[in-house]
Amino acid sequence: MSVTAIGAYTHEPHDTADRFTAPLLYVAWDEHMIFAAPAVVPLSMHTIMADVQSKVLPKLYGAHPEFERIQWSQVQWFCGDRMFTPKPKGTLAEHGFGHKSVLRFRTPGLEGLRGSCG
Amino acid sequence: MSSIDLQTKEIKPARNTFTHVARHIGGDKPASRYQEATIGLQPTQNFHYRPTWDPAHEIFDASRSAIKLADWYVLKDPRQYYYANWTITRARQHEAVEANYSFVDSRGLLSRMTDEVRESACKVLMPLRHVAWAGNMNNTYICAYGYGTAITAPCNFHAMDHLGIAQYLTRFGLAVDDPGVLDAGKNDWLNDPRWQVLRRLVEDTLVMKDPMEMFVAQNLALDGLLYPLIYGSFVDEHLTLKGGTAVAMLTSFMPEWHDECARWVDAVVKACAAESDENKQLMTTWIQAWADRAQAALAPVAEIALGEHGQEALAEVRTTFNARIAKIGITL
Amino acid sequence: MSNVFIAFQANEESRPLVDAIVADNPEAQVVYSPGLVKIDAPNRLVVKRETIEEIIGRKYDLQELQINLVTLSGNLDEDDDEFVLSWKH
Amino acid sequence: MDKRVEKKKLDLGSRYQALTQDLQWNTSYQPMEKVFPYARYEGIRVHDWSQWQDPFKMTLDVWWRQQSDKERRLYAVLDAFAQNNGQIGVSDARYVNAVKLMLQVFSPLKYALHRALAHSARNLPGDALRIATQIQASEQLRHAQQTVHAASVYNKYFNGMHEVPRWYEQAWYLAPVKSFADDLASAGPFELMVAISFGFETLLSDTLFVPFMSAAAHNGDLSMVPAGFSSQSDTTRHKQAGITLVKFLLQQDSLNIATVQRWVDKWFWRSFRLMPMVAMLQDYMVPKRVGSWKESWDTYVEAPVEALFAELAAYGLKKPAGWQAACAAKDHLSHQAWNAFYGYGHALAFHTWVPGNDELEWLDRKYPNSFDRWYRPRLSYYAQCEAAGKRFHHHALPMQCQVCQQPMIFTEPGDGRWIAYRETQHEDESFHFCSDQCQTIFANEPDKYVQAQLASHAILQTSGSETTENALQASIADLGVVIGRDNGEFHGSEDDTNFTLWGGGQDMKEAQL
Numbered sequence A: 001m002s003v004t005a006i007g008a009y010t011h012e013p014h015d016t017a018d019r020f021t022a023p024l025l026y027v028a029w030d031e032h033m034i035f036a037a038p039a040v041v042p043l044s045m046h047t048i049m050a051d052v053q054s055k056v057l058p059k060l061y062g063a064h065p066e067f068e069r070i071q072w073s074q075v076q077w078f079c080g081d082r083m084f085t086p087k088p089k090g091t092l093a094e095h096g097f098g099h100k101s102v103l104r105f106r107t108p109g110l111e112g113l114r115g116s117c118g
Numbered sequence B: 001m002s003s004i005d006l007q008t009k010e011i012k013p014a015r016n017t018f019t020h021v022a023r024h025i026g027g028d029k030p031a032s033r034y035q036e037a038t039i040g041l042q043p044t045q046n047f048h049y050r051p052t053w054d055p056a057h058e059i060f061d062a063s064r065s066a067i068k069l070a071d072w073y074v075l076k077d078p079r080q081y082y083y084a085n086w087t088i089t090r091a092r093q094h095e096a097v098e099a100n101y102s103f104v105d106s107r108g109l110l111s112r113m114t115d116e117v118r119e120s121a122c123k124v125l126m127p128l129r130h131v132a133w134a135g136n137m138n139n140t141y142i143c144a145y146g147y148g149t150a151i152t153a154p155c156n157f158h159a160m161d162h163l164g165i166a167q168y169l170t171r172f173g174l175a176v177d178d179p180g181v182l183d184a185g186k187n188d189w190l191n192d193p194r195w196q197v198l199r200r201l202v203e204d205t206l207v208m209k210d211p212m213e214m215f216v217a218q219n220l221a222l223d224g225l226l227y228p229l230i231y232g233s234f235v236d237e238h239l240t241l242k243g244g245t246a247v248a249m250l251t252s253f254m255p256e257w258h259d260e261c262a263r264w265v266d267a268v269v270k271a272c273a274a275e276s277d278e279n280k281q282l283m284t285t286w287i288q289a290w291a292d293r294a295q296a297a298l299a300p301v302a303e304i305a306l307g308e309h310g311q312e313a314l315a316e317v318r319t320t321f322n323a324r325i326a327k328i329g330i331t332l
Numbered sequence C: 001m002s003n004v005f006i007a008f009q010a011n012e013e014s015r016p017l018v019d020a021i022v023a024d025n026p027e028a029q030v031v032y033s034p035g036l037v038k039i040d041a042p043n044r045l046v047v048k049r050e051t052i053e054e055i056i057g058r059k060y061d062l063q064e065l066q067i068n069l070v071t072l073s074g075n076l077d078e079d080d081d082e083f084v085l086s087w088k089h
Numbered sequence D: 001m002d003k004r005v006e007k008k009k010l011d012l013g014s015r016y017q018a019l020t021q022d023l024q025w026n027t028s029y030q031p032m033e034k035v036f037p038y039a040r041y042e043g044i045r046v047h048d049w050s051q052w053q054d055p056f057k058m059t060l061d062v063w064w065r066q067q068s069d070k071e072r073r074l075y076a077v078l079d080a081f082a083q084n085n086g087q088i089g090v091s092d093a094r095y096v097n098a099v100k101l102m103l104q105v106f107s108p109l110k111y112a113l114h115r116a117l118a119h120s121a122r123n124l125p126g127d128a129l130r131i132a133t134q135i136q137a138s139e140q141l142r143h144a145q146q147t148v149h150a151a152s153v154y155n156k157y158f159n160g161m162h163e164v165p166r167w168y169e170q171a172w173y174l175a176p177v178k179s180f181a182d183d184l185a186s187a188g189p190f191e192l193m194v195a196i197s198f199g200f201e202t203l204l205s206d207t208l209f210v211p212f213m214s215a216a217a218h219n220g221d222l223s224m225v226p227a228g229f230s231s232q233s234d235t236t237r238h239k240q241a242g243i244t245l246v247k248f249l250l251q252q253d254s255l256n257i258a259t260v261q262r263w264v265d266k267w268f269w270r271s272f273r274l275m276p277m278v279a280m281l282q283d284y285m286v287p288k289r290v291g292s293w294k295e296s297w298d299t300y301v302e303a304p305v306e307a308l309f310a311e312l313a314a315y316g317l318k319k320p321a322g323w324q325a326a327c328a329a330k331d332h333l334s335h336q337a338w339n340a341f342y343g344y345g346h347a348l349a350f351h352t353w354v355p356g357n358d359e360l361e362w363l364d365r366k367y368p369n370s371f372d373r374w375y376r377p378r379l380s381y382y383a384q385c386e387a388a389g390k391r392f393h394h395h396a397l398p399m400q401c402q403v404c405q406q407p408m409i410f411t412e413p414g415d416g417r418w419i420a421y422r423e424t425q426h427e428d429e430s431f432h433f434c435s436d437q438c439q440t441i442f443a444n445e446p447d448k449y450v451q452a453q454l455a456s457h458a459i460l461q462t463s464g465s466e467t468t469e470n471a472l473q474a475s476i477a478d479l480g481v482v483i484g485r486d487n488g489e490f491h492g493s494e495d496d497t498n499f500t501l502w503g504g505g506q507d508m509k510e511a512q513l
Helices: A049-061 B002-009 B019-025 B033-038 B083-106 B115-145 B149-176 B180-191 B193-206 B211-241 B245-250 B253-275 B277-328 C014-024 C049-056 C062-067 D012-020 D060-083 D093-123 D127-157 D164-170 D172-185 D189-218 D224-252 D256-272 D275-285 D293-315 D323-331 D333-343 D357-366 D371-387 D436-444 D455-463 D471-477 D494-501 D506-512
Strands: A024-029 A039-042 A076-079 A082-084 A101-106 C003-009 C029-033 C036-042 C044-048 C069-073 C075-078 C082-086 D422-426 D429-433
Touching: A024 A049, A039 A049, A039 D455, B019 B033, B019 D164, B033 B083, B033 B149, B033 D127, B083 B149, B083 B245, B083 B253, B083 D060, B083 D127, B115 B149, B115 B180, B115 B193, B115 B211, B115 B245, B115 B277, B115 D093, B115 D127, B149 B180, B149 B211, B149 B245, B149 B253, B149 D012, B149 D060, B149 D093, B149 D127, B180 B193, B193 B211, B193 B277, B211 B245, B211 B253, B211 B277, B253 B277, C003 C014, C003 C044, C003 C082, C003 D293, C014 C036, C014 C044, C014 C049, C036 C044, C036 D189, C044 C049, C062 C069, C062 C082, C062 D060, C062 D224, C069 D189, C069 D224, C069 D293, C075 D224, D012 D127, D060 D127, D060 D224, D093 D127, D093 D164, D093 D172, D093 D189, D093 D224, D093 D275, D093 D494, D127 D189, D127 D224, D164 D172, D172 D189, D172 D256, D172 D455, D172 D471, D189 D224, D189 D256, D189 D275, D189 D293, D224 D256, D224 D293, D256 D323, D256 D436, D275 D293, D275 D333, D293 D323, D293 D333, D323 D333, D333 D371, D357 D371, D422 D436, D429 D436, D455 D471
Parallel strands: A024 A101
Antiparallel strands: A024 A039, A076 A082, A076 A101, C003 C036, C003 C069, C029 C036, C044 C082, C075 C082, D422 D429
């Protein structure tokens, strides 16, 4: 039994994809922790990577002084722990993302405020 | 002068009490410590996990009782107990108990008591340690599974009171006799046929599920008949006449406590019944059923205590009890 | 070797307790911080009723010390005469 | 036997024994399994209940006397505090935010412990333990109520305290506390005793109440201090009960060891995940400092827990699985917590701020390995933004750990660079965790933790909107939190302005001169 309980004990998860207007994507900019935790964003998995970069990320991270210095060609992208090379026209789904996946990006050379990961 | 100084600095309160308290007491006005320490303390929603011990209910779940209340905070405690004033009250009563022990001790009152009185007292009171233990269990149950701090907090205090009574009875036994008296009492409780009807009733309350029915069975029906019978008819009247004043002194906590708590118990039952006809019907059925059972269970105990006058005394107690219930607005 | 400790609210009532503990536990270290007095001792610390009674000049029940007690660490062993904290390694 | 001989006074041990044990009997009209229906399903085996005794040997007469003595003192102080406008005597109005957190976190938490313990206190089938548990249940209610009473006067004059029950139920940042409490309450009677008395009280409660209360005293809070110290004296008894209970369970049957170890691992970590708020209370929210979080961790956690487990090894119990990770976090915890709360400051029910220069220096002295390297630059940046009139806020909804429900703000143990991510697939669904320990807790009982109602997700379900920009703040506003008045930047807030207007903190300043 996966729970030590006195009787039958099964309950629905509260956050399956069907309960949201769009699947949830967790997003984080590594080494930039003035954004203390990764963000939760409801986002269609048909969104293409170019739009993620140009529309989603600026809204989330544009306030950081290093954001405008990002050289996008140098950026390292992760789906969970897996590094990948994005195709600008490829959708999130095509890059392996689904409901409750984590999208992280890393910007070599930009390690947060005074290199503090802030 | 200083008040004028304060005014010039305008140290004015922004509010008189907490918003959730204000909603219950009819607006933002100074609230009592009882109100601030009671109203809204129990969470009501957004529970993350079902209990592993009762997956059919939420952690706090009003549907554990058949009683339905729109607002469980109508079950006010007229004594306005929160932990501090409850414990202070009990400590003060305990000082009185200690004073009585000193008095009884210094006057040698126990040694002046006849063996007959001593034995009769022990015979009746020692098995009641176990009844008090069950009262402790049952009120702890209501505290755990009841709904809303207004009822659960005083049930916690009431549970502790019952434990206190069990310990007072133990202390009494040890004061008037050797420790074997406790075993003898337990033996009677388990084996003497005259205690078995009561023990059956008590064990039945221990497995009840509805916390409000348990409240009625334990705190109103059983205790409402037992305390007047034992500490009124038996100790205060019967034993005192036979030179057992010391017994009355050493158990003085119990009748005083019962009178105090009866006001609270009545207020709870009254508020439940006042809410709806359904509640009133439930309360009536419960009181009728449990009071009848308690009376029957106490009949042999009354005989141990009062001999041939037992039934008469118990009938009187029942009459008084029915009058008490009528005052709540319930007709049996 | 590990320390046990006991801490009391820093007030007049705790003072004789602290004095008694220091008298009975030569290795005890007393540390004061706002509102608090903490006493550390290697492996064992004893509070003796008799010593407190000598200091305050009246009868003392060791259960009274809980009134001003804030915290302790170690295993407690209590009887009418002594309140002992220790580690049993 | 002549019963008129003078009776000798019983010694403490015999008196306790006589008054406490043997009240219970083996029922025969109802089966014992029905009287104690929850005694078996957790798999704990007890062969001889008489082997457990309350180390303090508490009986109700002594308890009432002692507790009433404590309460008389406490409430006399609370009355005097209210009559003398004690609320303006604290060091600095920023301090009041510590009171807000005490009220928002610890009053509901203690209340939850009270009810959960009542559940154990009804269902544990041994007299002595059940009685000690009842006393503990009652005292947790005491702590919940006295926290409300101590905060009551502050609530009249300051914001951020006026509707705690609703906030506790629904505010996103209090979800770690509620999920902890609900986890306890949904556990069986044995697990929750080990969880509360041992995991929480024994291992971690001192580090909250002792140093914080000392700091509160230092900041002139004559209301909360006696309440806190007084409640910790009760907790001392609970801790002893916890230690002796764990030993008892381990000794009763070797089959209990694995279960108890699992509970100790789980509840140490769940309790530890409540510590970020405590850590930042000490390092950031108390204007006049007594000591750092790290120092109190060393004094009140690391040293005594090491000593305790050196002893428990003989019983077959190992240090909790998360012990190393927790110790490694001591250089980071308070800073990561404050950094997060500052960023989400628009969506709380208390104020946040950037510490003053002398305070930054103090933090640097206390945290030479971490503060300057990782955390000071963030605070300097926030100060800059503020000076430019653009206070920094982090608007996005935070990703939360499925188990502890903290936002995912914690870095890998001992490191300041990488946020720790752990992920598990369970029945085709992804679940995320902040740590190995939370992941293990989930793996042991997935069907329990899949139920969690994560606040960020709940907000998205109710708002239904694809724009999440103000969703976090809106969720707080929906709970009656007045934006800007109850939260946001401290400097220039109504609390700040009023306190200055009232001449607050003057006594402290004069006392220093």
